Amino acid sequence: MDKLLQAEELFVNFYTTKETVRVLTGFSLEVEHGDIVGIVGESGSGKSVAIAAMINLLEKTGRIDRGAVWFEGADVLQMDEETLRNLRCSEVGVIPNNPKGMLHPIVPIGTQLMNRYCSAHPDAKKEEARRHAVEALEMVQIPDPEKRLHVLPSELSGGMAQRVLIAMALINNPKLIVADDATTGLDVTVQSQILDLIEAQVHKTHSSAIMVTHDLGIVAQYCKKVGILCMGRIVEYSDSVEELLQMAAHPYTRTLLAATPGVPREYCDEVNPAKSARHEISAQGCLLQNRCKHCTEICCRTAPPKTEIAPGHWVECHLAGKERES
Numbered sequence: 001m002d003k004l005l006q007a008e009e010l011f012v013n014f015y016t017t018k019e020t021v022r023v024l025t026g027f028s029l030e031v032e033h034g035d036i037v038g039i040v041g042e043s044g045s046g047k048s049v050a051i052a053a054m055i056n057l058l059e060k061t062g063r064i065d066r067g068a069v070w071f072e073g074a075d076v077l078q079m080d081e082e083t084l085r086n087l088r089c090s091e092v093g094v095i096p097n098n099p100k101g102m103l104h105p106i107v108p109i110g111t112q113l114m115n116r117y118c119s120a121h122p123d124a125k126k127e128e129a130r131r132h133a134v135e136a137l138e139m140v141q142i143p144d145p146e147k148r149l150h151v152l153p154s155e156l157s158g159g160m161a162q163r164v165l166i167a168m169a170l171i172n173n174p175k176l177i178v179a180d181d182a183t184t185g186l187d188v189t190v191q192s193q194i195l196d197l198i199e200a201q202v203h204k205t206h207s208s209a210i211m212v213t214h215d216l217g218i219v220a221q222y223c224k225k226v227g228i229l230c231m232g233r234i235v236e237y238s239d240s241v242e243e244l245l246q247m248a249a250h251p252y253t254r255t256l257l258a259a260t261p262g263v264p265r266e267y268c269d270e271v272n273p274a275k276s277a278r279h280e281i282s283a284q285g286c287l288l289q290n291r292c293k294h295c296t297e298i299c300c301r302t303a304p305p306k307t308e309i310a311p312g313h314w315v316e317c318h319l320a321g322k323e324r325e326s
């Protein structure tokens with residue numbers, strides 16, 4: 001059977017009048033049916049751009065210069081507009097991280113939900129769309145869904161607005177749910193309620209999910225597989241989150257773990273923070289050569305190969321499998 005989603009060596013640049021910003025530098029990811037995959041990376045590492053690239057929805061100045069994306073075996077980068085719209089409206093449900101900004105401020109939430117339903121079901125009668133809107137609000141545990149259809153986004157709390165966005169993402173029963181930093185800025189209780197909801201939906205509908213976050217704690221709790229995104233590519237990946245937490249091998253992963261409360265082992269900072277969000281990406285060698293405390297001559301010369309250090313666990317670092325100086 002085809003994989004649900006496969007991104008292969010994506011290179012994305014943004015071309016502004018002043019500069020070319022290299023954002024994805026060979027991003028690859030696979031999602032199989034039933035997977036919950038975490039993508040973890042610091043702010044600016046390219047998480048949202050990777051998601052946008054995978055549904056071929058980059059901003060105008062962005063361009064996929066190399067690479068491929070397959071959704072159930074279909075070539076996403078060659079899809080016509082209508083197939084793409086269907087992909088984004090019903091096959092993949094993206095939950096973004098800015099609920100208020102993503103909802104139209106002066107259109108009642110019921111109308112927005114119904115429009116979303118109708119974009120995947122153009123022949124649906126109004127009553128059918130309305131019923132699905134109510135069910136979607138019920139699914140995300142919004143009380144009194146019938147009454148809430150008329151509410152404007154501005155009348156909702158942050159947590160409620162985030163639930164509406166989840167309802168929007170789920171109304172057409174997507175095969176893949178993508179939560180892009182979906183709980184950043186919400187308080188911890190609301191955060192776990194929302195992540196629980198997403199997890200329950202994945203199990204109930206036998207769909208799959210990608211959880212994008214800077215928080216390894218979230219990944220440890222909800223995901224089965226995990227990829228660590230650094231400067232536009234996955235530098236460490238494991239089919240097992242537990243394995244990665246115990247045996248993190250990339251200096252960048254170890255640095256992220258050092259900042260995560262409650263991880264099972266002691267790690268320390270091995271990579272300096274990015275000097276700016278728009279870090280300079282070197283053309284040659286390891287992407288992290290200017291930030292890594294272990295950098296040696298080979299790191300400046302040659303890009304690190306992918307090394308499998310345990311079954312299903314690989315890392316791109318010249319140090320992999322070698323004794324490291326602490």
Ligand SMILES: Nc1ncnc2c1ncn2[C@@H]1O[C@H](COP(=O)(O)OP(=O)(O)O)[C@@H](O)[C@H]1O
Pocket residue numbers: 014016021023041042043044045046047048049050059061062277278279
């Ligand atoms: N439209 C754009 N024009 C130029 N640079 C962009 C644009 N969108 C994103 N970027 C750059 O791409 C990098 C990754 O952004 P993003 O994927 O949003 O990061 P995050 O990992 O925080 O989601 C950032 O350095 C950002 O400045």
Ligand SMILES: [Mg+2]
Pocket residue numbers: 047048049180181
């Ligand atoms: Mg983002």
